[in-house]
Amino acid sequence: MCYNHTAYIKFLGTAGTRFVVSKQIRASGGIWLFLNGIHVHLDPGPGALVKSVQSNLNPQDLSAIILSHRHLDHSNDANIMIEAMTNGGTNRKGTLFCPQDALDNDPIIFEYIQDYVGNIEILREGTRYRIGETAPLLLEFDIPVRNIHGNVQAYGMRFFPSERTKSTIGYIGDTRFFEGLINDYQGVKLLIVNAVIENQMPGVDHLCVEDVIRLIKGVSPKLAILTHFGLSMINAQPEVMAEKIAQSTGIDTVASVDGMVVGIGERFAVSR
Ligand SMILES: [Zn+2]
Structure with a gap:
């Protein structure tokens, strides 16, 4: 285990789509971020709690849980992660960030669990959010653009760690490719991309390898990390x-594996 970084991202799971998740070909626990002294869980899919605890990460340390969208492979463990963050609901704290449609009809967070969190903030395009009160224990992120992903509200985001690390981190969640993504993620130094399918499939709002190439070329990060692999990507070998x-991009690109840690600093240190 290597948590001797002052900031890191840990991939608790790298599975994407129902098929890879339901067979647990890869784990599906989402991503744990520790930036500016703040712990955040992003997209708690099935296994998020188990994988966190097994990785010696304590959910009670979390200040926020972010859901990029309501699909199960991103949200299944949201209720239990909130319960764990709040010590079984006894310590009301933390912020849940989610799209509005995660809470509307057929809410994916039970009402009694919604009462456990300190507050709930709705994700919206063009909005900047903060986690924590004052620097240095303060982490900001924004939603540059709404993704195109079936009939649900889905978002990617950019995290802005401290000046010192100068490492804007972009997470492009589930989406179909569109030109605007390239502009909206300019300046991102580390780009995490949900590279779900190998080849384009009609009517499927996911990024394929050709899309990922256009995206990475256009955004031009220092490092790109692929994750959230569907079956065709697993078969093609990430x-x-x-x-x-x-x-084809000339940019360092890494395929994530379950448990991978990326140290965030002047440089990125990938331990697979
Ligand atoms: Zn999805």
């Missing part, structure tokens, strides 16, 4: 796809 993407 490492092979990452190499192909690196070759």
Whole structure:
């Protein structure tokens, strides 16, 4: 285990889509971020709680849980993660960030669990959010644009760690490719991309390898990390796809594996 970084991102799971998740071909616990001294869980899919605890990460340390959208592979463990964050609801704290449609008809967070969190903030395009009160224990992120992902509200985001690290981190959640993504994620140094399918499929709002190449070329981060692999990506081998993407973009590209840690500093330190 390597948490000797002052800031890091840990991939608790790298599975995408119902098929990879339901067979647990890859784990599906989402992403744990520790930035500016603040712990955040992003997209708690099935296994988020188990994978966190097994990784010696304490949900009670969380200040926020972010749901990019309501699909199960991103939100299944949201209720239990909130319960764990708040010590079984005895310590009302933390912020839940989610799209409005996660709470509307057929809410994915039970009402009694909604009462456990300190507050709930709705994700909206063009909005900047803060987690924590005052610097240095303060983490800001924004939603540059709404994604296009079926009939649900889905968002990617940019995290802005402290000046010192100068490492804006972009997370492009589930979406179909559109030109605007490139503009909206300009300046991001580390780009996490949900590279779900190998080849484009009609009517499927996910990024394929060709889309990922256009995106990475256009945004031009220092490092790109692929995650959230569907079955066709698993079969094509994410490492092979990452190499192909690196070759055609000239940008370092890594295929994430379950448990991978990326240290965030002047440079990025990937331990697979
Ligand atoms: Zn989805």
